[in-house]
Amino acid sequence: MSDVVLRDQFGRGIEYLRISVTDRCNFRCLYCMPLEGLEWLPKRDILSYEEITEVVRQLAPLGLRRLRITGGEPTIRPELPALVRQLRAVDGIQDIALSTNGVKLPALAAPLREAGLDRVNLSADSLRDDRIVAIARRNLGLSPVQAAQAAEDAGLGPIKINVVVMRGINDDEVADFARLAMDHPWHVRFIELMPVGEMRDLTWEHVVPSDEILQRVSALGVLTSDAGPKGNGPAQYYRIGGSPGTIGVITPMTHTYCGSCNRVRLTADGRLRTCLYGDHEVNLRDPLRSGEALEPLFRKALAEKPKEHNLLQMQVGGLRALSQVGG
Numbered sequence: 635m636s637d638v639v640l641r642d643q644f645g646r647g648i649e650y651l652r653i654s655v656t657d658r659c660n661f662r663c664l665y666c667m668p669l670e671g672l673e674w675l676p677k678r679d680i681l682s683y684e685e686i687t688e689v690v691r692q693l694a695p696l697g698l699r700r701l702r703i704t705g706g707e708p709t710i711r712p713e714l715p716a717l718v719r720q721l722r723a724v725d726g727i728q729d730i731a732l733s734t735n736g737v738k739l740p741a742l743a744a745p746l747r748e749a750g751l752d753r754v755n756l757s758a759d760s761l762r763d764d765r766i767v768a769i770a771r772r773n774l775g776l777s778p779v780q781a782a783q784a785a786e787d788a789g790l791g792p793i794k795i796n797v798v799v800m801r802g803i804n805d806d807e808v809a810d811f812a813r814l815a816m817d818h819p820w821h822v823r824f825i826e827l828m829p830v831g832e833m834r835d836l837t838w839e840h841v842v843p844s845d846e847i848l849q850r851v852s853a854l855g856v857l858t859s860d861a862g863p864k865g866n867g868p869a870q871y872y873r874i875g876g877s878p879g880t881i882g883v884i885t886p887m888t889h890t891y892c893g894s895c896n897r898v899r900l901t902a903d904g905r906l907r908t909c910l911y912g913d914h915e916v917n918l919r920d921p922l923r924s925g926e927a928l929e930p931l932f933r934k935a936l937a938e939k940p941k942e943h944n945l946l947q948m949q950v951g952g953l954r955a956l957s958q959v960g961g
């Protein structure tokens with residue numbers, strides 16, 4: 635298999651595509667989506683599974699190796715295992731992961747694994763029932779531990795649990811989450827809140843910097859730096875003693891990792907976005923539907939991939955929600 639052949643204007647090799655399969659969600663997380671929902675995309679604008687697979691088929695010979703299926707909440711799109719099966723059959727694709735809130739994992743983990751899914755990232759912002767409902771603003775009755783266990787039982791691993799830490803809302807649970815990595819082979823990653831987009835009440839005051847998060851975790855034992863699980867992303871990892879799992883921090887606010895960014899994203903309606911937090915995008919859907927080759931468009935998009943995001947310079951509320959661009 636050839637090496638990465640796609641490089642952006644700063645020489646970063648691009649081998650990772652995040653694929654949003656829907657803009658909809660069965661949660662309304664405080665930090666992500668307004669309670670009333672968004673202006674949902676019309677169904678006709680959303681790429682079919684065949685169209686998504688065709689994008690991947692055209693990009694794989696250029697060096698695309700790893701895929702993440704995301705949303706909105708990807709598991710609410712019907713027949714998700716059918717997409718995984720199609721993507722798995724594309725030559726060159728080495729790794730397929732799923733980002734999910736986990737609610738549908740008890741039913742879907744085994745069929746997804748059987749279709750060829752490698753692993754899951756599970757979002758979980760509280761271990762307390764009442765707080766889960768207060769943050770997700772939906773009561774779907776499943777604990778994060780049950781969701782992670784369903785993924786583990788189906789053989790989906792490594793299991794990463796993503797916790798968005800919010801001061802005054804769930805930051806008192808940092809140690810409880812860290813203990814999960816001491817008791818299970820799970821990788822608990824604390825994400826700095828990005829106070830962007832549609833949420834009305836969260837502000838920069840709710841951001842807990844990663845140094846403070848790690849300080850709280852270190853109350854449980856000495857942290858040693860660790861390579862972390864496979865499926866490299868932007869997290870820095872640590873292990874507490876001989877724990878089976880690790881603790882990670884993802885620091886979009888305090889330490890940007892744009893210099894090593896190897897990823898781009900495909901929105902549910904077929905726009906290729908070269909930065910999660912910017913407006914640079916190329917419409918792939920119309921050319922795809924009219925049978926045009928995508929390679930020149932992809933190269934054009936990469937030539938314009940920004941050097942770094944500018945979250946820190948932007949005003950709160952001035953950005954589009956992550957869910958709109960397809961988290």
Ligand code: SAM
Pocket residue numbers: 659665666704705706707708733734735755756757796797798825826827828829830956957960961
């Ligand atoms: N619905 C799936 C889920 O929740 O995992 C996939 C989409 S979600 C937008 C992807 C990830 O983005 C989740 O881990 C979520 O916690 C994170 N996220 C969303 N909004 C965020 C924000 N404002 N700050 C930090 N992380 C955020």
Ligand code: SF4
Pocket residue numbers: 659660661662663666667705706707734735757957961
């Ligand atoms: Fe839905 Fe995920 Fe956004 Fe929560 S973070 S509202 S689960 S898309």
